Amino acid sequence: MSHDPQLARLGLFDARVPRYTSYPTAPHFGTEVGPGDFAGWIEAIPDHSEISLYLHVPFCRRLCWFCACRTQGTTTDEPVRAYVQTLKAELALLRSHLPRGISLSRLHWGGGTPTLLSADLIRDLAETVFSVAPLAADGEFSVEIDPNEIDDARLDALAAMGMNRASIGVQDFDPLIQKAIGRDQAYELTRDVAARIRDRGVASLNADILYGLPFQTSPRIADSVQKLLTLSPDRVALYGYAHVPWMSRRQQMIPSDAMPTPEERLSLFETARQLFLWDGYVEVGIDHFARPEDGMARALQAGTLRRNFQGYTDDPAPVLIGLGASSISRFPQGFAQNASGTAEHTKAIRAGQFSTHKGHVFQDEDLLRARIIEALMCDFRVSRSELLRQFDVSPNRIEALFQSAVAEFGDMLRLTEDGLRIPDRARPLTRMIARAFDAYDHSKAKHSSAV
Numbered sequence: 206m207s208h209d210p211q212l213a214r215l216g217l218f219d220a221r222v223p224r225y226t227s228y229p230t231a232p233h234f235g236t237e238v239g240p241g242d243f244a245g246w247i248e249a250i251p252d253h254s255e256i257s258l259y260l261h262v263p264f265c266r267r268l269c270w271f272c273a274c275r276t277q278g279t280t281t282d283e284p285v286r287a288y289v290q291t292l293k294a295e296l297a298l299l300r301s302h303l304p305r306g307i308s309l310s311r312l313h314w315g316g317g318t319p320t321l322l323s324a325d326l327i328r329d330l331a332e333t334v335f336s337v338a339p340l341a342a343d344g345e346f347s348v349e350i351d352p353n354e355i356d357d358a359r360l361d362a363l364a365a366m367g368m369n370r371a372s373i374g375v376q377d378f379d380p381l382i383q384k385a386i387g388r389d390q391a392y393e394l395t396r397d398v399a400a401r402i403r404d405r406g407v408a409s410l411n412a413d414i415l416y417g418l419p420f421q422t423s424p425r426i427a428d429s430v431q432k433l434l435t436l437s438p439d440r441v442a443l444y445g446y447a448h449v450p451w452m453s454r455r456q457q458m459i460p461s462d463a464m465p466t467p468e469e470r471l472s473l474f475e476t477a478r479q480l481f482l483w484d485g486y487v488e489v490g491i492d493h494f495a496r497p498e499d500g501m502a503r504a505l506q507a508g509t510l511r512r513n514f515q516g517y518t519d520d521p522a523p524v525l526i527g528l529g530a531s532s533i534s535r536f537p538q539g540f541a542q543n544a545s546g547t548a549e550h551t552k553a554i555r556a557g558q559f560s561t562h563k564g565h566v567f568q569d570e571d572l573l574r575a576r577i578i579e580a581l582m583c584d585f586r587v588s589r590s591e592l593l594r595q596f597d598v599s600p601n602r603i604e605a606l607f608q609s610a611v612a613e614f615g616d617m618l619r620l621t622e623d624g625l626r627i628p629d630r631a632r633p634l635t636r637m638i639a640r641a642f643d644a645y646d647h648s649k650a651k652h653s654s655a656v
């Protein structure tokens with residue numbers, strides 16, 4: 206991809222543009238959704254449906270400087286054990302509202318670092334989950350694994366409980382970069398953990414790596430990607446490092462003057478991208494690569510790729526329930542978010558109530574705009590006929606929405622016979638283009654360039 210000054214002018218490098226894992230995005234949730242709505246939405250799930258379940262574990266043994274996730278460090282097991290008790294109580298509460306015959310199309314444990322749970326806690330928690338709802342026949346049980354925070358006993362427990370997709374955090378293999386971002390992790394360690402995961406028959410392996418890190422150069426990212434390719438991950442998330450030291454204080458430890466320029470970020474992404482493509486991976490959306498036989502690549506091909514709070518997904522379930530502090534749930538009616546702090550969350554659960562403190566009830570054009578944004582983020586195009594089929598909307602209204610975005614982005618967004626299309630060279634602008642359909646985003650200068 207050549208460096209296009211137009212990309213910079215249109216705001217390519219604006220770190221404040223949402224990643225659109227939901228629409229509206231979480232900062233626009235209000236207090237209109239509470240525990241009663243959440244319970245009512247659960248009760249309205251049709252009997253015998255498949256749903257998705259997310260469990261959040263907001264603890265880590267180490268606090269990597271680069272990490273923008275909300276997580277708390279702990280050296281002892283006490284808070285972790287107490288938190289698992291809260292999750293189990295929350296699961297019991299869920300069971301009391303859940304209709305009959307529900308099974309899980311996806312179960313995901315994320316964080317933070319879910320693998321800091323001991324082997325016993327892993328078994329205990331997984332058994333409790335499956336006593337509430339079993340995994341569906343072709344369901345996926347995935348877990349985020351920090352290679353530094355796992356051992357054979359915990360891997361055995363995860364495998365025994367049916368984990369069939371493991372997601373390992375890599376970030377970068379270069380020791381200089383690892384030192385600068387506060388995350389030591391030898392290549393040999395990651396390689397061994399990947400092998401031990403596979404030895405246990407876990408079918409799929411995901412890996413997260415980052416571009417745009419301090420001291421990262423094209424040769425360095427090429428080296429890291431090549432090392433990653435030796436592990437043959439089925440799916441890779443190549444996230445752009447979000448340097449937001451004003452929000453994430455730990456990032457203040459990272460030397461800002463070692464950060465790549467916006468143009469260098471684009472080159473870093475492109476270097477990594479080419480290597481994945483040469484190795485036969487399919488490019489999925491703005492930041493994922495998958496083996497052609499992986500479910501995500503197949504969903505892209507079939508036009509069923511979706512976006513949820515974990516990023517891209519091939520999960521077809523219309524309901525995603527998030528348990529644990531700060532987790533977000535999605536229902537056909539709207540979004541519900543739990544209290545962010547573990548103390549506040551635990552207090553509500555102990556009182557026999559969900560901790561829902563925020564959310565959003567879908568209204569007006571929310572679902573139409575959400576679908577346009579999702580389609581752009583997943584497929585880089587939107588189909589006019591699909592929108593007309595799916596929503597009670599006039600062709601004129603759709604045309605007006607399309608035209609206003611095209612007016613904003615010129616030839617970076619094409620009107621076609623089918624609908625709208627983001628040309629290949631404008632793909633780095635996808636989040637910015639998606640924002641043109643965001644009725645809640647009132648940022649004045651949508652094209653503010655950070656270059």
Ligand SMILES: C[S@@+](CC[C@H](N)C(=O)[O-])C[C@H]1O[C@@H](n2cnc3c(N)ncnc32)[C@H](O)[C@@H]1O
Pocket residue numbers: 271272273274315316317318319349350351352373374375376413414415444445446447448
């Ligand atoms: C919630 S973390 C869990 C991973 C696990 N605890 C580990 O460390 O391996 C999931 C992923 O978020 C990504 N992430 C964290 N901070 C980020 C940032 N500032 N910018 C972009 N991605 C970030 C990382 O790639 C990380 O692997």
Ligand code: SF4
Pocket residue numbers: 264265266267268269272273274276316317318351374
């Ligand atoms: S990258 Fe993982 S281990 Fe490091 S602070 Fe973030 S969640 Fe914790």
